[in-house]
Amino acid sequence: MKNISNLGDAALYCDFGIEVNKKINSEVIKYFKAIKEKNIQGINNLTPSYNKLIISYDLRITNFKELKDKIEKLDIKKTEKVINKKLEIPVCCDDSFSLDIERVKKKLNLTRDQILGNFFNKEYFCYMTGFIAGMPFLGDLDKNMRVQRLETPRIKVPKGSVGITEQFADIYTFESPGGWNIIGNTPLEVFDSSKEKDPNLINSGDTVIFKQITLEEYKNYNEQ
Amino acid sequence: MSNNYFEILRAGINTTFQDKGRNNLYHIGIPFSGAMDNRNYLLANKLVGNKLDLPVIEFAYQGPLLKYNGDKINIAITGDVIFELKKKDNKIQGNCYESYQLENGDEIDILSTNKSVYGYLSISGEYNVKLQWGSCSINTKANIGSNNGKKFDNGQKINISKINLNQEKKKTNYLNSKVENIRVIKGTNFDYFSEDGKKIFFEKEFIVSKLSDRMGMRLEGPKIENIVNTNIKSEGLLKGVIQVPTDGNPIIMLSDHGTIGGYPKIGVVISADYDRLVQISPGSKIKFKEIELSDAETLFKLYEMETQNLISQI
Numbered sequence: 001m002k003n004i005s006n007l008g009d010a011a012l013y014c015d016f017g018i019e020v021n022k023k024i025n026s027e028v029i030k031y032f033k034a035i036k037e038k039n040i041q042g043i044n045n046l047t048p049s050y051n052k053l054i055i056s057y058d059l060r061i062t063n064f065k066e067l068k069d070k071i072e073k074l075d076i077k078k079t080e081k082v083i084n085k086k087l088e089i090p091v092c093c094d095d096s097f098s099l100d101i102e103r104v105k106k107k108l109n110l111t112r113d114q115i116l117g118n119f120f121n122k123e124y125f126c127y128m129t130g131f132i133a134g135m136p137f138l139g140d141l142d143k144n145m146r147v148q149r150l151e152t153p154r155i156k157v158p159k160g161s162v163g164i165t166e167q168f169a170d171i172y173t174f175e176s177p178g179g180w181n182i183i184g185n186t187p188l189e190v191f192d193s194s195k196e197k198d199p200n201l202i203n204s205g206d207t208v209i210f211k212q213i214t215l216e217e218y219k220n221y222n223e224q
Numbered sequence: 225m226s227n228n229y230f231e232i233l234r235a236g237i238n239t240t241f242q243d244k245g246r247n248n249l250y251h252i253g254i255p256f257s258g259a260m261d262n263r264n265y266l267l268a269n270k271l272v273g274n275k276l277d278l279p280v281i282e283f284a285y286q287g288p289l290l291k292y293n294g295d296k297i298n299i300a301i302t303g304d305v306i307f308e309l310k311k312k313d314n315k316i317q318g319n320c321y322e323s324y325q326l327e328n329g330d331e332i333d334i335l336s337t338n339k340s341v342y343g344y345l346s347i348s349g350e351y352n353v354k355l356q357w358g359s360c361s362i363n364t365k366a367n368i369g370s371n372n373g374k375k376f377d378n379g380q381k382i383n384i385s386k387i388n389l390n391q392e393k394k395k396t397n398y399l400n401s402k403v404e405n406i407r408v409i410k411g412t413n414f415d416y417f418s419e420d421g422k423k424i425f426f427e428k429e430f431i432v433s434k435l436s437d438r439m440g441m442r443l444e445g446p447k448i449e450n451i452v453n454t455n456i457k458s459e460g461l462l463k464g465v466i467q468v469p470t471d472g473n474p475i476i477m478l479s480d481h482g483t484i485g486g487y488p489k490i491g492v493v494i495s496a497d498y499d500r501l502v503q504i505s506p507g508s509k510i511k512f513k514e515i516e517l518s519d520a521e522t523l524f525k526l527y528e529m530e531t532q533n534l535i536s537q538i
Contacts, residue, residue, distance in 0.1 A: 052457075131484050132365070
């Protein structure tokens with residue numbers, strides 16, 4: 001960790017660096033899991049992201065100085081290695097789902113087959129989940145696959161949409177506004193709020209492989 | 225089935241169940257939620273003799289028109305709210321921070337909040353709510369919480385599972401102070417903004433936009449120029465964080481905010497001012513004042529003491 005500063009009066013802002021890479025992100029996740037395990041009094045939320053960890057606390061119980069001291073003295077090394085999952089996510093790229101394929105083709109100067117060929121059957125690392133409940137941020141896309149977000153975000157991105165932006169892919173766990181380039185849709189339930197213990201299918205540190213399915217397989221997916 | 229219930233004759237603009245909110249879920253993308261104005265939430269429960277952390281009905285701007293069916297029950301409304309009670313033949317102009325007894329067939333008409341946004345309706349008893357992650361709070365964007373995560377609709381019934389036996393009349397005097405000045409600690413990307421931009425942020429007035437809701441408060445007015453980068457690597461957000469996107473108009477994260485975001489953070493509203501911030505209505509002015517962390521901590525202690533004091537007076 002590089003340093004801890006305050007974000008407002010009720011959160012620690014832990015900086016792990018500027019870059020976005022697996023090494024830095026793994027450090028963030030390690031700290032996140034270790035702090036979570038220790039159940040430190042007063043902490044009411046932990047938000048790990050690519051290269052930052054935000055620790056929010058109840059100002060009635062603790063304060064910046066006290067909690068910063070505690071976190072700096074933590075022995076993170078002792079934390080047991082956590083087992084991360086490997087998941088396969090079926091994605092259908094039928095025209096009715098791949099809303100931005102034409103835009104991506106133009107921006108990247110690649111054919112549809114080249115884009116899908118680059119996208120499928122390779123491993124992605126889950127850097128973080130959030131923005132909306134359960135949305136995974138997965139990387140890294142190949143260098144020739146990196147495209148900016150839409151100039152004007154969509155007001156409604158359909159549930160299950162698989163989008164790409166810069167070095168990342170994500171999945172819209174429910175209908176939401178959003179600005180990512182949508183290239184397909186998964187029939188999988190990626191966030192299930194009825195499972196209180198483990199609502200997220202994909203968690204930080206997990207590995208994901210996208211598998212292409214046909215429209216027919218998509219339609220039959222939840223009927224098996 | 226419950227024999228005691230409200231029938232919603234008019235749902236109002238954004239009527240939901242709220243309580244103390246959900247903790248420890250930011251890492252999976254679920255925000256805190258809970259009552260926007262925490263002090264008024266606690267006072268609502270105290271006025272009907274409840275435990276302080278029970279669910280209440282939160283409404284915004286125009287509240288609901290409710291018809292009560294069942295055994296005698298006390299209710300109280302907090303905030304700055306105009307409402308009427310319709311009993312058999314007479315109509316009573318209601319006062320906030322005072323409990324009233326409802327009988328079978330009575331109606332509560334919550335006409336509007338007065339130059340503020342949120343108000344609270346409590347009952348001397350318990351609503352029949354479904355808890356998710358220990359909270360009933362309805363987050364309509366993620367469809368989490370009671371009522372299938374949706375705001376209340378016309379014609380629905382709100383079931384009451386329990387009525388307290390003790391229904392003593394309670395009353396207190398409290399005036400919601402109207403504020404324009406909101407105190408802020410500099411954000412982690414404060415230096416992303418031009419000298420002019422920083423000056424504008426702390427010296428000029430902004431207007432609260434109509435596009436504000438439980439997720440965020442959008443501001444309009446002078447633009448804040450960003451000189452470094454209008455996008456940062458997405459990272460965690462908190463309620464009270466003020467982000468400035470490319471268009472230069474600040475957005476303040478509120479209780480149902482997205483858990484991560486990628487716009488530079490110019491400041492964070494101090495915890496002591498959050499309840500008053502959320503009550504600033506669209507069209508009203510808002511002005512930010514810079515403050516140091518140690519002062520913000522002291523102000524929160526004072527705010528807490530005042531809240532506890534108000535509660536103990538009821």
